Each structure stands twice: as C-alpha cells, then as structure tokens.
Amino acid sequence: MASWTFLSNHAHVLLCLAEDPDHRLHDIAERVGITERGVQLILADLITGGYVERERVGRRNHYTIHPEGRLRHPLEAHHNVAELVAALGHPAVG
Template identity: 90%
Template sequence: MPSWTFLSNHAHVLLCLAADPDHRLHDIAERVGITERGVQLILADLIEGGYVERERVGRRNHYTVHPEGRLRHALEAHHRVADLVAAFGLEK
C-alpha cells in the first residue's frame, strides 16, 4: 500500500458509511486499512462533530451521514459532505 493517500482516514470512514450505513466496525476497518479501535475513534469524532448519527437497531448500529455538514479544512470549507459523497458516486 502507498505511504500516503489523498483522503484522510476520517474521509474514508465517512465514505464507507455513506456507501453502506449498516457497515460493521470490522468491515470498515478492513476496507480503510486501520484497526477497529481506529474506526471507533474516528466515528466518535464524526459523531461529536455532527457529521454522523448512530442509532442502535437490535444488536447492530445504523449510521446516518448528515450531508449538510461543511468540510473542516479552510481549503474545502465551502464544500458540504454531500459534495464529497457525490464526487464518489455514493449519493442516495
């Protein structure tokens, strides 16, 4: 795997959830290439930041990505989460 990527792990986790809101932590960790603990920490950031909402459904979690959220870096702050998700063809 390359030593760097264009998107952060936060973006990768967000895109995984946009693609499948019922992904398990293990599945996300495997796809992103980080540990489950890393996914948990990123999810906590995304939830705290208002980008993602977690809902317990039976024994699983369902995640809702909030498309109206603004990207955090000054260079991208004029874009919404919806723009990022759409750029990867994941809009519903």
C-alpha cells in the same frame, strides 16, 4: 498500499458509511486499513462533530450521515459532505 493518500481516514470511514450505513466496525476497519479501535475513534469524532448519527438497531448500529455538514479545512470549507460523497461516486446521502 501507498505510503500516503489524498483523503484522510476520517473521509474513508465516512465514504464507507455512505456506501453502506449498516457496515460493521470490522468491515470498515478492513476496507480502510486501520484497526477497529481506530474506526471507533474516528466515528466518535464524526458523531461529536455532527457529521454522523448512530442509532442502535437490535444488536447492530445504523449510521446516518448529515450531508449538510461543512468540510473542516479552510480550503474546502465552502463544500459539504454531500458534495464530497457525490464527487467520489458514492450514492447520495441524507
């Protein structure tokens, strides 16, 4: 894998959830290339920030992305999560 990427691990986790809102932590960790604990911490950030909502369904979690959430860096703050997801060719969220 490259030593750096254009997107953060937070964006990678968000894109995994956009692709499949029922992904398991293990699956996300494997795809992003980080530990399951890393995914847990990122999900906690995304949930606390209001970008993602977690719902327990049986023994699994289902994640809902809030597409209206604004990107956090001042250079991208005029864009929202839905635009990021759409720009990267993932299914519509929300």
